[in-house]
């Protein structure tokens with residue numbers, strides 16, 4: 001099947017280019033053992049996030065949607081010296097598994113996991129006037145993605161990079177009658193992105209071990 005072909009190529013590319021790593025392997029294994037859903041990014045996607053964050057020279061990273069901390073580890077390892085990552089997760093059990101995994105990866109000093117509804121956490125970060133983030137990864141419930149993007153913009157500066165995951169959803173984003181809240185959420189997210197003059201964006205379809213999906217990529221420009 002197509003999926004088997006995509007899996008085979010993802011395995012081939014990951015084996016070739018994405019070094020196996022005990023802490024990342026453990027994060028996946030312990031998440032599975034704890035019964036977390038396997039909705040983390042794939043290894044080659046994790047490395048893509050890592051490379052994008054490094055390319056942007058990020059010292060302050062925000063992640064919305066921690067799960068077991070797999071993408072968190074990839075991103076935290078991209079931080080420039082002295083950098084920090086804040087990851088938002090609403091489910092205590094997920095956050096606990098993630099904290100263990102981040103500890104095993106020896107990244108505790110750089111990573112803060114905040115347990116609450118992401119909207120509440122984002123509003124708190126805004127109210128606290130935190131230093132703007134250099135890199136933001138949106139990967140929680142897609143229903144609220146537009147609200148997350150709106151907050152992300154208020155936590156950004158010109159040059160901030162924003163990545164949104166799962167924006168294609170097996171092509172369902174173009175199915176007109178679709179009423180799936182995640183599909184509607186992604187459309188609203190992409191519309192806000194298109195309508196935000198301070199954002200320069202694209203989105204790319206992907207196939208691979210995660211099926212047919214895609215991600216959006218934006219940079220915040222000068223808001224004049």
Ligand code: SAM
Nearest residue numbers: 040041065067070071089090117118139140141
């Ligand atoms: N970024 C992770 C990775 O690649 O390893 C995967 C994140 S998973 C797709 C989405 C996570 O967002 C889940 O752990 C879920 O509990 C969390 N989540 C869902 N709705 C949320 C909300 N309203 N606030 C905060 N977290 C939420």
